[in-house]
Amino acid sequence: MAGLRDRQKADRERRILSAAVTMFRAKGYRAVRLEDLAERADVSVGTVYNYYRTKGDLLIAAVAMEVEEVLETGATIVATPPPGVEPALMALIGFYYDHSLEYLSKEMWRTAMALSIEAPETPNGQRYSALDSRLEAQVTEMIRVLKRRGEVRADIDSTAMGQFVFNNLNMMFIEFVKDDAMTLDALRETVTVQMRALARMIATEAA
Amino acid sequence: MAGLRDRQKADRERRILSAAVTMFRAKGYRAVRLEDLAERADVSVGTVYNYYRTKGDLLIAAVAMEVEEVLETGATIVATPPPGVEPALMALIGFYYDHSLEYLSKEMWRTAMALSIEAPETPNGQRYSALDSRLEAQVTEMIRVLKRRGEVRADIDSTAMGQFVFNNLNMMFIEFVKDDAMTLDALRETVTVQMRALARMIATEAA
DNA sequence: GAAAAAAGTTGAGCGCGTTCAAGTTTACAG
DNA sequence: CTGTAAACTTGAACGCGCTCAACTTTTTTC
Numbered sequence: 001m002a003g004l005r006d007r008q009k010a011d012r013e014r015r016i017l018s019a020a021v022t023m024f025r026a027k028g029y030r031a032v033r034l035e036d037l038a039e040r041a042d043v044s045v046g047t048v049y050n051y052y053r054t055k056g057d058l059l060i061a062a063v064a065m066e067v068e069e070v071l072e073t074g075a076t077i078v079a080t081p082p083p084g085v086e087p088a089l090m091a092l093i094g095f096y097y098d099h100s101l102e103y104l105s106k107e108m109w110r111t112a113m114a115l116s117i118e119a120p121e122t123p124n125g126q127r128y129s130a131l132d133s134r135l136e137a138q139v140t141e142m143i144r145v146l147k148r149r150g151e152v153r154a155d156i157d158s159t160a161m162g163q164f165v166f167n168n169l170n171m172m173f174i175e176f177v178k179d180d181a182m183t184l185d186a187l188r189e190t191v192t193v194q195m196r197a198l199a200r201m202i203a204t205e206a207a
Numbered sequence: 208m209a210g211l212r213d214r215q216k217a218d219r220e221r222r223i224l225s226a227a228v229t230m231f232r233a234k235g236y237r238a239v240r241l242e243d244l245a246e247r248a249d250v251s252v253g254t255v256y257n258y259y260r261t262k263g264d265l266l267i268a269a270v271a272m273e274v275e276e277v278l279e280t281g282a283t284i285v286a287t288p289p290p291g292v293e294p295a296l297m298a299l300i301g302f303y304y305d306h307s308l309e310y311l312s313k314e315m316w317r318t319a320m321a322l323s324i325e326a327p328e329t330p331n332g333q334r335y336s337a338l339d340s341r342l343e344a345q346v347t348e349m350i351r352v353l354k355r356r357g358e359v360r361a362d363i364d365s366t367a368m369g370q371f372v373f374n375n376l377n378m379m380f381i382e383f384v385k386d387d388a389m390t391l392d393a394l395r396e397t398v399t400v401q402m403r404a405l406a407r408m409i410a411t412e413a414a
Numbered sequence: 415g416a417a418a419a420a421a422g423t424t425g426a427g428c429g430c431g432t433t434c435a436a437g438t439t440t441a442c443a444g
Numbered sequence: 445c446t447g448t449a450a451a452c453t454t455g456a457a458c459g460c461g462c463t464c465a466a467c468t469t470t471t472t473t474c
Contacts (some may be wrong), residue, residue, distance in 0.1 A: 005440055005451075012453095036429065044454045055431065057369070086241040088272035115326035118317050120385040160404050168371055174419080178327040178336070197367050211472055212421070219423095241461060252423045253463080262461065416474095423468070431459095438453070444446095 011049045015041040020058040021103065023151070029059060029111045053123065056115045060124045061111060063112045067131040069137060070099050078142045086192070086199035087153050092142055093195070094188055097134070101184070109177040134188050136166040156202050168194060220258050220402060222248040227265040228310065236318045260330065263322045267331045270311060270319045274338040278345060285349045290359050293399070293406035299349055300376050300402070301395055302340070307380070308391070316384040343373040363409050365392050375401060 016155025019041040023032045034055060038045045052058050077095060081088035114189045116128035123181065146152040169191060230239045231387035241262060245252045265336050287355040307316065323335035347369025353359040371384060378397060383394045 003441075008440090045431090046454050047452080048423085049432070050452070106370035110325050110327070114321035117324070117381060117385060118321035120452085121319070121387075126386075128356075157404055160401055164375055164401060167375045171378055174324060178324060178332075180328075194367055194371060197364055198371070210471075216422085217471090240459085251423050254422080256462065257422070366460090418471105418473075420471070421469085424464100424466085426464100428463080429461095432450100433458080434456100437453085437454105438471105439452100440451075442447105442449080 008154060011111055012041070012043055013048065016043065016048055016051055017058065017061055021062045024059065024062065025105055028107050029055075030107070035043060038133070049128075050158075056111070056124050056167070058118075058129050059108060060115065062108065064127060064131060066099070066103050067135070070096055071131075071134055073099075075136050078145060081145060083151075084148055085203045086148055086196050088142065088151070089165065089183060089195050089199065090188075090192055092139065096169070097173065097176075097184055097187055097191075106177040106180060110155075110172075113174060113177070132170070135170075138164060139166045152202050153204050161175060161202065165195075165198070180202050208394060217255065219248070219250055223250065223255055223258055224265065224268055228269045231266065231269065232310075232312055235312070235314050236262075237314070247306055263326075263331050266315060266319050267322065269315065270335060270377070272357050273306070273310050274342070277303055278341055280306075281342075281345050285345060285352060288349060288352060289356070291355055291406075293403050294409045295349065295353055295358070296372065296402045296406065297399055299346065300398060303376070304380065304383075304391055304394055304398075305371075315382040315386060316380075320384070339377070342377075343369060346373045348374070350361060357411060359409050360411050368409065372402075372405070 008025050016037075019037050020032075023037055023040060034045050034048060037058075041048070048058075052061070072111060074092060074095065076175050077092050104112075112128060116125040116132075119125045120129065140158055143152060143156070143162050143165070144158045147154065147156065167198050172187060172191050172194075174182075212273070223244075226244050227239075230244055230247060233314045241252050241255060244265075250257070255265075259268070281299060281302065284299050289298050311319075319335060322337075324330040326332045327336065347365055350359060350363070350369050352364060354361065354363065377399075379388050379394060379398050381390075383389050
């Protein structure tokens with residue numbers, strides 16, 4: 001089944017992506033030339049394009065790995081969130097934020113976001129958007145859970161509110177990666193204030 | 208005062224920007240080559256770069272004209288909004304949306320947004336962000352006006368709520384320009400639903 | 415009005431992402 | 445083991461945004 005050719009292919013693909021992640025973080029996405037990346041991965045430039053359609057594809061692949069990880073852990077937070085609307089929302093959102101710089105630099109996030117906006121029809125852009133949708137779905141699910149626990153008012157539309165909350169945390173994340181001087185703490189601080197305000201509006205009287 | 212040289216300069220700058228707006232709309236930002244743009248404006252490529260730092264600068268200049276216009280009319284809407292929280296917010300937001308495609312194509316918006324995210328430190332990116340800030344300020348002002356009229360609850364933080372509403376309308380606008388098939392009506396519809404939900408939460412009982 | 419200085423224009427050339435025709439390696443049949 | 449087909453790799457070449465040294469035009473000086 002897995003002949004020589006298949007093993008070589010898998011190996012090359014792994015080498016290319018690994019070189020990309022390392023170099024993008026170290027030198028910045030912009031500053032990495034495909035020629036250097038190819039050399040680092042021990043292949044030719046043409047071969048890189050055999051595995052990834054564009055330089056941006058490499059970046060999106062890296063981002064996707066990061067978001068997959070976040071979605072997985074995020075699911076466990078949604079399963080048993082801490083008591084209270086604001087703490088529950090911030091447990092999830094704070095985790096998203098904290099995790100965001102583990103493998104990726106702000107510049108990588110900026111570039112990936114820019115790509116998904118600029119070229120939404122490409123596989124690249126669609127892949128990023130799909131990840132966004134799954135994050136939004138997770139936030140929505142959190143609100144549903146809080147409703148089920150009686151912490152969120154029953155007359156709140158979970159879907160609309162999930163979209164609302166996600167739009168907000170996403171825009172604030174964009175602000176964050178746009179400003180190299182902004183710290184994670186500052187981001188959390190701002191969003192915590194917003195979520196506190198929101199929580200007051202959607203929480204049941206009891207909670 | 209206005210010697211020959213000054214007149215020629217002003218004329219060239221006007222010709223370049225005008226060529227840019229026309230061609231970006233007609234052929235798409237990406238598809239316009241600087242060589243063609245320069246030819247259309249009757250200058251050399253080098254001269255274009257004497258007036259605008261990058262191709263993106265030309266785009267941002269076009270976007271800025273559009274947004275300035277919107278801010279101006281927006282101010283009159285904020286001055287005397289229609290009664291009711293949802294109608295007032297939608298009068299402003301709907302106007303933003305309706306106006307957005309008057310001079311600019313979706314592709315131009317996408318590119319401009321991508322630029323401001325990707326290169327936030329450049330004059331380009333900062334200029335776009337500054338426009339965003341002014342729009343956010345206008346939305347915030349609208350909420351303040353509604354509070355003064357007693358239609359929004361006094362315990363609502365205008366600044367936080369303005370940021371919240373703006374983040375949301377901005378993200379929805381991004382979704383809109385990302386999807387070439389999405390109509391203005393569909394956008395308005397979605398946002399109206401969201402604003403109706405929000406209005407219920409922040410409106411005074413009386414209203 | 416001529417000459418010098420200042421200001422602006424020009425387009426060939428560079429860098430880098432991307433392509434593709436030619437070459438190489440692997441798989442497979444007999 | 446040989447010949448052939450299929451799959452993959454390669455790097456020179458291309459397109460386009462952008463730069464800058466050489467040139468041209470306008471303004472200023474005397």
